[in-house]
Amino acid sequence: EQLLTVLLQITSLVLGENPPKKKTLTLGGKLAPAIFQTLIVTWIKANLNVMISRELWDRFLQVLTTLTVWEELIKEWAKTMETLTRVLARHVYNLDLTNLPLDRLNDNRSKRSRRTTQRQEQSTPCSTGEPVHPVVSRQDSALPDGQLLSKRTRSTLSRSYSDNDLTLKRRSSQIKQRNLNRRRSKSLEFLAPQDTESTDRTRSPSPAPSSGMESNSIKDSPIQLDMLSADHQTLEFGGEHRGVICGGSIRGWLPDVAVIIWKRMLGALGDINKISDPKLHAQVFEYLVKLTDTLIKLSRNQGISFDNMSTPHPPELIPPLTLILPWCFGALVLPSNYEAGKLNALRLICTITVNCDSKHRTYLPQVYRFLHTGE
Missing domain, CATH: 1.20.1050 (Glutathione S-transferase Yfyf (Class Pi); Chain A, domain 2)
Structure with missing residues (x-):
């Protein structure tokens, strides 16, 4: 409480009730954003760890109410309420504002619709008005009929030869693959261990993830003001499931703690x-x-x-x-x-x-x- 009292005194003396017109020329104008952020964040974290008296809360509200002429206070209050609303959603309503159920369902629907559209586009033939067969070039059109026929015949013959070559190569590759498979199966039979216990000793563990690793994933990590979570051992063996701000002994965020701090910070500016x-x-x-x-x-x-x-x-x-x-x-x-x-x-x-x-x-x-x- 001594630290909070000092912060309140510094805030009142440095800033004052009447902000200057040119804030960049004064010490209070330069330090106003940092002072308000330090005061509010420190105040919230202090309420998560120790019991703050009602008199000190009244002093906090009095100081902020007299400083509502500072735009920096309004901005810091808005950012604080945005963060506390995320904490409220997580601890009271069991929802993550960055991963809501309806948003995920909408994303899945949009992905399915895009896949369906892509499949339809791939299955739909190209309707550009161009003929399927290649058009005879101008060089071919300048040739006589006999030369044109012989040129087309040569291209057809060369294409048929290439097709036959591809077929032969494909068959030969298939035969080679079969021979390799036979040799591999024989070698595996010779390399098969005689003792099953040795295979059990040398077998690598399964790569399947454990439930403990999934529960401690980065996705479930707390947000900025959620750095101090409730002590699980205190929850299990302490008996009282109440936070420090409610007169209990549990530190960190709990549903009742989130509600109380959210409502108090909402009214921190007094009658707006x-x-x-x-x-x-x-x-x-x-x-x-x-x-x-x-x-x-x-x-x-x-x-x-x-x-x-x-x-x-x-x-x-x-x-x-x-x-x-x-x-x-x-x-x-x-x-x-x-x-x-x-x-x-x-x-x-x-x-x-x-x-x-x-x-x-x-x-x-x-x-x-x-x-x-x-x-």
Whole structure:
């Protein structure tokens, strides 16, 4: 906690609440991206290993809320939320955003369609309008009929001779191959071991991969912020299946840990409708649109099998699509200079309404009232 307190103090003193117009001429403007990245990443990793007090969390939120005038903070927050959403998908919904079931099925279908198209193109004869037989060249057309006939006869005879030669060569090669096979079979009979135990001792092991190697493949390696996974021995013998952030003793990522950190970092900027710069307010809502699209993608891939042969169990947990709706409704009543953010907020409301479950659409009267009255 002392390290986090020092980082918060440095962030507050170096950056300040009012960013300079020419950031490249000041120390805070040059170090702002590195300071925000160091603070947020260190904060997340600290919560994976030790218990952070509520007072320190409040201090963290207070510092970030006062620094929302910095564009560097908005960008770092968006990148952090993107990474935490991947962690949430892996540990809570058991999905990999880089290898979703529907994406794999679509790739397989496109590959099959391309193969079918290639086979059809190969089986379809060339229809270029050209005759199948070669056209007589101009030199041949300039010859008299007798010379032309003799020339064609010579070419036919030479071709027939070449065909016969090829047939004879092919037969001779087949005979040689048969003789080689006979000699090889005889030599193998002479080289056959008399003792079967010797063959067992000299036999090389099977190259079939083991299940342990498959489970530790590079494909299953964790992502950047997923460097600290839960200790399996603690999971098996510790008794309490709770992370450090929940008062347990398990360090690293767990489903409940991923949910808590994801929600806390989502609200780390405070009420985003209180951001004073309309441009930065619009950037926050632009990212919320991307975040909602990712959550919708997760929801659509739940209950989908990778091989399209088995049916997984229905999901117990669904992505929280309606979590940001209060921010959206709050943005609709902002002044006209927040038009870009208001349009994204209205877009989010429509997208969430179409994709969320019907039992969560209790906010629809509020939407209709805004559409009719503008309030």
